[in-house]
Amino acid sequence: MIRKIGVLTSGGDAPGMNCAIRAVVRAGLKYGLDVYGIMDGYKGLVEDDMFLMDRHSVSDIVNRGGTILGTARLREFKEEKVRQIAVDNLRKRGIEALVVIGGDGSYMGAKKLTEMGINCVGLPGTIDNDIASTDYTIGFDTCLNTICYCIDHIRDTTSSHQRCAIIEVMGNHCGDLALFSGLAEGVEMIITPDHPIPEEEIIDSLRKLHDAKRKRAIVVVSEKIYPNINEFAKKITVETGFEAKAEVLGRVQRGGTPSAFDRILAARMGAYAVDCLLEGKGGICVGMVDNKIVDDDIYQAVPRPRDKHPSMLRLIDILK
Ligand code: F6P
Secondary structure, eight states, X not given: OOOEEEEEEOSSOOTTHHHHHHHHHHHHXXXXXXXXXXXXXXXXXXXXXXXXEOGGGGTXXXXXXXXXXXXXXXGGGGSHHXXXXXXXXHHHHTOOEEEEEXXXXXXXXXXXXXXXXXXXXXXXXXXXXXXXXXXXXXXXXXXXXXXXXXXXXXXXXXXXXXXXXXXXXXXXXXXXXXXXXXXXXXXXXXXXXXXXXXXXXXXXXXHHHHHTTOSOEEEEEETTXXXXXXXXXXXXXXXXXXXXXXEEOGGGGTOSOOOHHHHHXXXXXXXXXXXXXXXXXXXXXXXXXXXXXXEEEHHHHTTSOOOOOXXXXXXXXXXX
């Protein structure tokens, strides 16, 4: 049976990562394991920056956003010789297995390390909700609520000034944050990779709203669709009659106190990951499907296309 495991957070941070770390540490200790915290993702593995954790290392962190272990995106980890340094550092301490909390990029590192003899289990820690093997990623719910909070505020001032707000939200190449927040806010238009709207159609619809004396309009857009959202807002101003303002919500979306949903999701997944390692499993990622915690092979899970939420996309038109 394994005796020593490590835990790290990698890629963009997400609210709830700390709850996942806590679950891994507390479950690991419960089963008599030594649990090492690895600093700054794969960088800490390569630079040998890790420490033995105890139950107090994870006290009072459930309500904290970000990650107490730090995070990084280490492109060099794709190179086998860099990963070999990480494996040597782990072996030196007798650490036999890892829990990797991060997005799909982090999962590939986990799979490669498993192939090199260190069993890894991935937990989906990302605000983007872009991992096919789970209905929800850790951090998505908190981020969604933060976006709604921001849109509520923007709505007030947009209405007072009879403007059009073009609100760009994160999600990388996944439109879930835009789709879910747009529906939750009942906005005039939602533009995502799975629900693109031609520019002329956007302008035409907004012009019609303006001509119909609509006081304000809100458009939610996924990031990476418009290379220059300010230019797009200027064009809307010139062509629709609305004074349009672009609002890029940015990293305010990624911080903050995790929601109860994210905390519980992270706790369930963290404890499950330790069970998997104790069973000798590696190269897998944990997900929640139909409210059950499950695991899947990383190579199968990562390329699988994400659910495009057809029933929610349909709602965009029905509730317009
Ligand atoms: O993956 C999380 C995420 O916040 C994406 O939504 C976004 O595209 C990216 O990270 C931004 O990363 P960074 O903060 O490193 O620029």
